Amino acid sequence: MSMAGAAQDTGPGAASKVRKGEVLLQVKGLKMYFPVTEGIIFRKTVAQVKAVDGISFDIRKGETLGLVGESGCGKTTTGRCILQLERPTEGEIVFAGQNLVDLDARALRPLRRKIQVIFQDPYSSLNPRMKTGDIVAEPMYVHGLEPDATKREQRVKELFSVCGLSPNLTDRYPHEMSGGQRQRVGIARALSLNPEFIVCDEAVSALDVSIQAQVINLLEDLREEFGLTYLFIAHDLSVVRHLCHRVAVMYLGKIVELAECDELYDNPLHPYTRALLAAVPVPDPEIEAKREHQTVKGEVPSPINPPSGCVFHPRCPLAVDSCRSEIPDLRELKPGHWVACTEV
Amino acid sequence: MTVSDVRIDPDAERAVERTPRPAALLGLIARYPLGAAGAFVVLVMIFAAVFAEAIAPYDPEDNAFEYMFTPPGAQFWLGTDDFGRDILSRIIHGARTALFVGFVAAVIGATGGLVLGVASAYFGGWFDLIIQRVMDVFMAFPLIILALAVVAVLGPGIDKVIIAITIPFIPQCARVVRSSALAIREMPYVDAARACGFSHARIILRHMVPNVMAPYLIMITAFVGQAILLEAVLAFLGLGVQEPTAAWGLMLKSGAEEYAESAPWIPIFPGLAISLAVFGFNLFGDALRDALDPKLRAQ
Amino acid sequence: MYNYIIKRLILTIPTLFGAAVLVFVLMRLVPGDVCEVRMAGFGTFADPEAIEICRENLGLNDPVLVQFGQVMWGYLTLDLGVSMWTGQPIVDEIGLRFQLSLEIAILATLVAILIAIPLGTISAIKQDTWIDYVVRAFSIAGIAMPSFWLGIMIILGLLITTQALFGTPWMPPIVYVSPFEDPLGNLAQVFWPAVATGYRYSAVATRMTRSTLLEVLREDYVRTARAKGLLEKIIINRHALKNAMLPVVTIFGIEFAFLIGGLVVTEQVFNLNGLGKLFVESVLTLDFTMTQQLVMLVVVIFVFMNFLVDLLYAWLDPRIRYG
Amino acid sequence: MAKILEIENLQTQFFTSAGTVRAVDGITYTVNRGETVAIVGESGCGKSVSALSILRLIPDPPGRVVGGSIRFMGMDILALSDAEIRKVRGRRIAMVFQEPMTSLNPVLTIGRQLTETLEHHLGMAREAANARAAELLGMVGISDPERRLTQYPHHLSGGMRQRVMIAMALSCEPELIIADEPTTALDVTIQAQILELMRDLTKRLGVALIIITHNLGVVARYADRVNVMYAGKIIEQGSALQIYHQPSHPYTLGLLKSVPRLDQPRKEKLDPIQGQPPDLTRLGAGCAFRPRCRYAVERCANEIPALEPVSEGHTSACWQKDSLDQPLRDAS
Amino acid sequence: GETPVRGGILKFVVGSKIPSYDAHMESTFGMIHPIRPFYSLLIRVNPENPSSPTDFVCDLCEGDVPAATNNGLTYTFKIRKDVKFHDGTPLTAHDIKATFDKIIFPPEGVPSTRKAFFSSLDSTTVPDDYTLVFNMKYASGAFLPAVAAPYNFVYSKKDLDENGYAWHQKNINGTGAFTFVEHKPGAYVEGKRYENYHHEGKPYLDGFRAISAPKMAVRLQAIRGNRAAIEFRGFPPKARDDLVKALGDKIVVQESDWNCALQFLPNHRRKPFDDVRVRRALTLAVDRRAGSKYLSKIAIVKTMGGVVFPGHPLAATEEELSKIAGYWPSIEKSRAEAKRLLKEAGAEGLEFVLLNRGVDQPYRVVGTWLIDQFKKVGLKVTQNVLPSPAFYDAVRKKHDFDVTVYFNCQSIVNPLADVSAYISDDIAGNNYAGYQDRTMDKLFDQMNRASDPAEQRRIMRLYEKRALDEEALQFITLWWYKINPHRSYVKGWKIAPSHYLNQHLDNVWLDPDLM
Numbered sequence A: 001m002s003m004a005g006a007a008q009d010t011g012p013g014a015a016s017k018v019r020k021g022e023v024l025l026q027v028k029g030l031k032m033y034f035p036v037t038e039g040i041i042f043r044k045t046v047a048q049v050k051a052v053d054g055i056s057f058d059i060r061k062g063e064t065l066g067l068v069g070e071s072g073c074g075k076t077t078t079g080r081c082i083l084q085l086e087r088p089t090e091g092e093i094v095f096a097g098q099n100l101v102d103l104d105a106r107a108l109r110p111l112r113r114k115i116q117v118i119f120q121d122p123y124s125s126l127n128p129r130m131k132t133g134d135i136v137a138e139p140m141y142v143h144g145l146e147p148d149a150t151k152r153e154q155r156v157k158e159l160f161s162v163c164g165l166s167p168n169l170t171d172r173y174p175h176e177m178s179g180g181q182r183q184r185v186g187i188a189r190a191l192s193l194n195p196e197f198i199v200c201d202e203a204v205s206a207l208d209v210s211i212q213a214q215v216i217n218l219l220e221d222l223r224e225e226f227g228l229t230y231l232f233i234a235h236d237l238s239v240v241r242h243l244c245h246r247v248a249v250m251y252l253g254k255i256v257e258l259a260e261c262d263e264l265y266d267n268p269l270h271p272y273t274r275a276l277l278a279a280v281p282v283p284d285p286e287i288e289a290k291r292e293h294q295t296v297k298g299e300v301p302s303p304i305n306p307p308s309g310c311v312f313h314p315r316c317p318l319a320v321d322s323c324r325s326e327i328p329d330l331r332e333l334k335p336g337h338w339v340a341c342t343e344v
Numbered sequence B: 001m002t003v004s005d006v007r008i009d010p011d012a013e014r015a016v017e018r019t020p021r022p023a024a025l026l027g028l029i030a031r032y033p034l035g036a037a038g039a040f041v042v043l044v045m046i047f048a049a050v051f052a053e054a055i056a057p058y059d060p061e062d063n064a065f066e067y068m069f070t071p072p073g074a075q076f077w078l079g080t081d082d083f084g085r086d087i088l089s090r091i092i093h094g095a096r097t098a099l100f101v102g103f104v105a106a107v108i109g110a111t112g113g114l115v116l117g118v119a120s121a122y123f124g125g126w127f128d129l130i131i132q133r134v135m136d137v138f139m140a141f142p143l144i145i146l147a148l149a150v151v152a153v154l155g156p157g158i159d160k161v162i163i164a165i166t167i168p169f170i171p172q173c174a175r176v177v178r179s180s181a182l183a184i185r186e187m188p189y190v191d192a193a194r195a196c197g198f199s200h201a202r203i204i205l206r207h208m209v210p211n212v213m214a215p216y217l218i219m220i221t222a223f224v225g226q227a228i229l230l231e232a233v234l235a236f237l238g239l240g241v242q243e244p245t246a247a248w249g250l251m252l253k254s255g256a257e258e259y260a261e262s263a264p265w266i267p268i269f270p271g272l273a274i275s276l277a278v279f280g281f282n283l284f285g286d287a288l289r290d291a292l293d294p295k296l297r298a299q
Numbered sequence C: 001m002y003n004y005i006i007k008r009l010i011l012t013i014p015t016l017f018g019a020a021v022l023v024f025v026l027m028r029l030v031p032g033d034v035c036e037v038r039m040a041g042f043g044t045f046a047d048p049e050a051i052e053i054c055r056e057n058l059g060l061n062d063p064v065l066v067q068f069g070q071v072m073w074g075y076l077t078l079d080l081g082v083s084m085w086t087g088q089p090i091v092d093e094i095g096l097r098f099q100l101s102l103e104i105a106i107l108a109t110l111v112a113i114l115i116a117i118p119l120g121t122i123s124a125i126k127q128d129t130w131i132d133y134v135v136r137a138f139s140i141a142g143i144a145m146p147s148f149w150l151g152i153m154i155i156l157g158l159l160i161t162t163q164a165l166f167g168t169p170w171m172p173p174i175v176y177v178s179p180f181e182d183p184l185g186n187l188a189q190v191f192w193p194a195v196a197t198g199y200r201y202s203a204v205a206t207r208m209t210r211s212t213l214l215e216v217l218r219e220d221y222v223r224t225a226r227a228k229g230l231l232e233k234i235i236i237n238r239h240a241l242k243n244a245m246l247p248v249v250t251i252f253g254i255e256f257a258f259l260i261g262g263l264v265v266t267e268q269v270f271n272l273n274g275l276g277k278l279f280v281e282s283v284l285t286l287d288f289t290m291t292q293q294l295v296m297l298v299v300v301i302f303v304f305m306n307f308l309v310d311l312l313y314a315w316l317d318p319r320i321r322y323g
Numbered sequence D: 001m002a003k004i005l006e007i008e009n010l011q012t013q014f015f016t017s018a019g020t021v022r023a024v025d026g027i028t029y030t031v032n033r034g035e036t037v038a039i040v041g042e043s044g045c046g047k048s049v050s051a052l053s054i055l056r057l058i059p060d061p062p063g064r065v066v067g068g069s070i071r072f073m074g075m076d077i078l079a080l081s082d083a084e085i086r087k088v089r090g091r092r093i094a095m096v097f098q099e100p101m102t103s104l105n106p107v108l109t110i111g112r113q114l115t116e117t118l119e120h121h122l123g124m125a126r127e128a129a130n131a132r133a134a135e136l137l138g139m140v141g142i143s144d145p146e147r148r149l150t151q152y153p154h155h156l157s158g159g160m161r162q163r164v165m166i167a168m169a170l171s172c173e174p175e176l177i178i179a180d181e182p183t184t185a186l187d188v189t190i191q192a193q194i195l196e197l198m199r200d201l202t203k204r205l206g207v208a209l210i211i212i213t214h215n216l217g218v219v220a221r222y223a224d225r226v227n228v229m230y231a232g233k234i235i236e237q238g239s240a241l242q243i244y245h246q247p248s249h250p251y252t253l254g255l256l257k258s259v260p261r262l263d264q265p266r267k268e269k270l271d272p273i274q275g276q277p278p279d280l281t282r283l284g285a286g287c288a289f290r291p292r293c294r295y296a297v298e299r300c301a302n303e304i305p306a307l308e309p310v311s312e313g314h315t316s317a318c319w320q321k322d323s324l325d326q327p328l329r330d331a332s
Numbered sequence E: 001g002e003t004p005v006r007g008g009i010l011k012f013v014v015g016s017k018i019p020s021y022d023a024h025m026e027s028t029f030g031m032i033h034p035i036r037p038f039y040s041l042l043i044r045v046n047p048e049n050p051s052s053p054t055d056f057v058c059d060l061c062e063g064d065v066p067a068a069t070n071n072g073l074t075y076t077f078k079i080r081k082d083v084k085f086h087d088g089t090p091l092t093a094h095d096i097k098a099t100f101d102k103i104i105f106p107p108e109g110v111p112s113t114r115k116a117f118f119s120s121l122d123s124t125t126v127p128d129d130y131t132l133v134f135n136m137k138y139a140s141g142a143f144l145p146a147v148a149a150p151y152n153f154v155y156s157k158k159d160l161d162e163n164g165y166a167w168h169q170k171n172i173n174g175t176g177a178f179t180f181v182e183h184k185p186g187a188y189v190e191g192k193r194y195e196n197y198h199h200e201g202k203p204y205l206d207g208f209r210a211i212s213a214p215k216m217a218v219r220l221q222a223i224r225g226n227r228a229a230i231e232f233r234g235f236p237p238k239a240r241d242d243l244v245k246a247l248g249d250k251i252v253v254q255e256s257d258w259n260c261a262l263q264f265l266p267n268h269r270r271k272p273f274d275d276v277r278v279r280r281a282l283t284l285a286v287d288r289r290a291g292s293k294y295l296s297k298i299a300i301v302k303t304m305g306g307v308v309f310p311g312h313p314l315a316a317t318e319e320e321l322s323k324i325a326g327y328w329p330s331i332e333k334s335r336a337e338a339k340r341l342l343k344e345a346g347a348e349g350l351e352f353v354l355l356n357r358g359v360d361q362p363y364r365v366v367g368t369w370l371i372d373q374f375k376k377v378g379l380k381v382t383q384n385v386l387p388s389p390a391f392y393d394a395v396r397k398k399h400d401f402d403v404t405v406y407f408n409c410q411s412i413v414n415p416l417a418d419v420s421a422y423i424s425d426d427i428a429g430n431n432y433a434g435y436q437d438r439t440m441d442k443l444f445d446q447m448n449r450a451s452d453p454a455e456q457r458r459i460m461r462l463y464e465k466r467a468l469d470e471e472a473l474q475f476i477t478l479w480w481y482k483i484n485p486h487r488s489y490v491k492g493w494k495i496a497p498s499h500y501l502n503q504h505l506d507n508v509w510l511d512p513d514l515m
């Protein structure tokens, strides 16, 4: 099994080097509004869910971008737009030089191979009526990657062992496996098409701590082995820190902060990022006892009716009058550290 | 670190244990006693239908006026009817008609519904809307007039009866299947299939259809029962299979009208046969539903 | 909400139109016509010329499109026309029978509710005990028995038992009396058909009640209620049943709509002068106009009941709010 | 310290067609007045079942408490009649469940769900109960409580619902609250709000709390004492400090090592526990953790280790507990 | 022998529903039973002797039914002077003329169903207010029975002139024994005693209620449960037995041959039924003697007969019948002959479909029996039962059948008119077997014009033999049999050979002692 262009030096410490690599995926001004409709024949849009509201970022080859934020802030939607499971309302998604948004279904097909996905729920992301081996083999068959059945089988077994699964498991059904095993099958399926880019949507959130660590290690290994690029969507900040080169923090459809991983964690600028970090309890009673426990007030507002100005202002400790009316731009405060806040 | 270092989990080799056959059967019977009773009835019926010639003591169609209205007894276990025909033999042969009508109508109806329902859920939009409206029309339409028209236009006969019965099944099944399929369409594995760039047909046939098999199977068993009953009702209204063919509804038609009192065995036994058959299929279908629907399973 | 109602109503138009076309076409496809049945259907001699005149008078010789146009124009002008069999206005003919059918439908629904909800509940609570099995067998029997057979057995049973008990056989009255004039007489007439239909109807609802209640009883909020130390009775009535009723209401609504059409057989067996009987008669005599309007009535009721169920759903389930 | 709950050798099993699930397999612990006890462990290890057993809420069939005893304030819970246990539920021991989305009845108003306990247990009249309910909502930090009373659960966000659940649990001033993963379904910021709230309230009202979670951070922050469960058994027990700083069971050790931590520098690699949790219907003769354990010895396969003291108030069920290396302490 | 008692309401059940009230265009007993009591006829079947097919008496005329004069070319009726319509208008000969003119010479666009029965009539005249004269084109024995037909309700000329010819479809104004009270469509028709009824002392009843009940079982149970006292059409034999068994002497049963021939017609247009041998084989296969014995226990058929109603003087005697194929005393011989003929015609083991009407009694029962009969000579027959409209369409319009069950069911017994179904299909309006046989036509014509009854009878035999045997044109299975079990308190009503006859109810009374 070989894959072209496997980056050699992709450990966390190599982040800055990666920054210099070529841009694989570029998201520009992505907006995804879901209409809230009424009526069945005469659909009338009465409101819009601004699930993603004008975000831009780019990901370089071999890089892992983390996307964090609270539930409903648009992380999954961003991922789905990149996967072209959702046609964005506005914006561009440029992958390997081609704007995916402009392509029709047929032109998209060869590109689909290159962008794969790993889902959160290991229970519902595998077709319960197919054997796991077939699940992994099917994409290869459809794309004609391995037309020969025995070779295909061989490759499925290879993929299984790459993902830490015994090749004997190919004729089991998903329900005959544990959650961790299923997640590995999901990963094997994503790998089967030799992708360049994988969207991991909460790929480890549903797993138990002990299993979670296994899968994180696997993802890391695969990244190194095949030079993969990840968009790593998660809400567990410590996992994101462990795995990502850069991290984007989303709040209510917008990116509020984007920086190199260490920079972000060591030196969070946006009040929301700070609140997030403060809220994560650390598994050490001593440290916890010393830490001040300041929590951010209030709940996440509805994306149907987001607050005016800066979307975070109702919960923000730094909020001033102008936050209520002015939408802050993403500013590059330090090289590579972008923040959407006027008060820092 | 290389791939070979990834540790293979120690549990992996553990064989999937499946309960051995006879034990599984007994277990099922214990778990679904009513369902087992239903399955038994169904099996008996199938047996009767297949081996009717061998089991039935008399020709089901031969008139024998010397024996007309013989009450149940040693010679005719269930008695004879107005033409002196052996009721037991007619019931045994009638199982064939009932099962034939039942199965063919159920399978065609449910399959039609399956295809329409899944396609409707998958494509959504206008396609869904139009299919839904058409289904509404058929759902709302009185069965009897549909049946009457079909029989009148195409002429009577068992195949026409089947068509008449099948038509209302399609929207019924489509509805149920559609609602399951709608849920399935939102499943990540369907998204995964789309992300892999599979064709619509492939996603529908390989990824959606197999996952709505549970409602489909449940609908089929329910439909067999319904079809048997409908066939009887149509026969009662004079639209079904015709004399001298042995069919339960037909036996009941004349029997229930004229001989309910003086020769009660004439209507009672076919009535029981119908009830029992429908009962059996329903029990079986219920158990199947319980077994297939984890939400209902008694843990 | 009003917007929603109006939109729902507009949405019914294609269904109604589709049904109107379907019944129109089906009726014209059926061989024969009302004049043949009416004048020459009884074996006596009939002058072919007279039959032809009858056809001419009823407009049966007009081009089909013209006839269809007339039907549609009738709907637009709210004129349902006259029966081809009696020549009486259809509104009057239907009006006469509607009360009875409605009464039986309502009564059958009551019977069904009275049977279905307690039985379904008991069956769910006692899941997999013999009580559950008995209830399920009882309710499935309701679906399994051909309704005409059940009806005939009921009448016969009444005749035989009353004769055995009182010496003279008694059967329910066969001529309709309004409940406002003679409540007892009316009840004596509609009770048995209501039971016969209601039983069958309840069978569907009992099973629905049971299965939804089983689902609901596994819900987290029922566990919450238990953890609160509430009485089992309150848990079932307040917490579980209210949720379980949502799908059951749908069943009642849809079955009610079917009931009007489904009364066909019961009304025949009990000789009730209702819509079902009229329906069968019109179909068998090829009374096109009457059949057309009766089918449309059934369809309208069906559509309306679905609509009502939706509204009821919205009312019962606070989660649903329409525009 | 007054013991309010003493659980001894509790065993709860589910009798299913696939076999007998030994969901809780002989656990023993106590809870003192005003104390917060955490139960941690992987999914399916029996945390919820052990909690439900305390209130006798195990669905029967298929489940049953088959052994052991539960004494609450001197009462033998397992011997109470149905009517008596109902007087304990909600009144003296309250529960908060994991899923705020599904644990509230969708068709009843918040007010009704709050007042029914008050009416039922405290015999309050409708008005009084309403007033008290509003007060409780205010206490858990819900603004505009009167209006909220007339709303339905779907009008509230997840965090709010969990606050309602807490208000409900507090309503009859119970002596013990069992919170089964109260924040797992919530976002971090909301999770922090809720946990702070629970801690404040329990401390203020002197309520004992059993908190079930698999988030080790949460345990570290809020628990006084910790029970670590694995495959239906408590395998380590001790104060939070003891558990985190001297983990004496390979499983606890593994857990602590496998999570990435914000308070420590980024590591090259995580060090996960290998393998899968065991199937509770097929527990072998020895220690259930043995197949995944890197310290396993011969003895582990045949003999189930018992909880034995490691130090004062710290016990562990491992034959090798004394020979584990202690890398964690050094790392920090 | 008992004296009638006045009073009471007669409740009876009717199995068919009312189309319009105008009997001149309708043909169903569903309107005769409830509506006939509101009207009178010029002459009617003798209520005291309805079973006689030839006994007519005056209703609106005076004295005896007049015999034809002027070589059978003139009938002069004296009209009663004491008759008033229910609306008070006195009845005169003009009303009766207007009635018969409507029936026989209807204006353009007015349907009259039986005008063909009056083909021998030339005109009606009214010399004075109370005299009506029918002028004939030629003498015909079929004329008087046609006049006595129960459909010939006498309407008032005033109504026809003022309200038009359609008025009677929805309105009732007659001179009958009862006046119209109300009609609840689908439920019942109610009438009450007409105090000015022209037959002295009648009616006895205070009123009647005709209850609609399309299902046989309901009608039966209604009588049993005393919701109704009588049903006038007829019950199957088993129903009679059930009633008698349950109610004993509370039930009286009247029975009679019925002027309905249950036929089966081979389709001459279709092979191999164009072959007389095949057709003869069909009739030879049928064992009418055994059928009469057994079918009469399960169906409303009984008497074996030829083309003429068995009770009528023109009907064949048993001996005459025995010479006709299909009526031979030995069924073995018949069947052997049938097989021989089939073999000869190369139609052994012929498979065909028997078309039938979707009505149980007696069609479906007899059809099922016929199939078994055919099976006995090696024919393989299946049955195709159609709802009435489709059945008529297939038989009458499309001629789409191999062999069909058919029926010839007339009201008044009028053999000369009734057997017209056997003449060529291009002349007869109701021959659906699809043949032309000029010999039959000639015989029919001769028979109709023969004034001597003996001569008529002789030709009838030739006609019958040719139809049933020699040419095997169409066949009769058995004649219908009318069974009327009713509550024994119903008195005065006498069974007639047709359910259309004797339904004016003026002579019916209820015996309070038996109620």
Ligand SMILES: Nc1ncnc2c1ncn2[C@@H]1O[C@H](COP(=O)(O)OP(=O)(O)OP(=O)(O)O)[C@@H](O)[C@H]1O
Binding pocket: A034, A035, A049, A050, A051, A052, A069, A070, A071, A072, A073, A074, A075, A076, A077, A078, A235, A303
């Ligand atoms: N198909 C859709 N139609 C309407 N609204 C949608 C749709 N998909 C997502 N949304 C809305 O868009 C917003 C963003 O959703 P998204 O799933 O992207 O959030 P998320 O960040 O992934 O949240 P989580 O952490 O809960 O997965 C939410 O408010 C959601 O309700």
Ligand SMILES: Nc1ncnc2c1ncn2[C@@H]1O[C@H](COP(=O)(O)OP(=O)(O)OP(=O)(O)O)[C@@H](O)[C@H]1O
Binding pocket: B299, D014, D016, D021, D023, D041, D042, D043, D044, D045, D046, D047, D048, D049, D050, D059, D062, D063, D214, D280
């Ligand atoms: N109703 C039941 N029927 C059968 N087995 C059950 C039932 N409820 C729980 N179990 C089994 O009991 C064991 C313990 O379950 P429990 O819910 O206590 O786990 P948990 O530790 O709370 O896990 P989680 O973290 O996922 O909530 C599991 O193996 C589960 O499969």
Ligand SMILES: [Mg+2]
Binding pocket: A075, A076, A077
């Ligand atoms: Mg998401």
Ligand SMILES: [Mg+2]
Binding pocket: D047, D048, D049, D180, D181
């Ligand atoms: Mg749990």
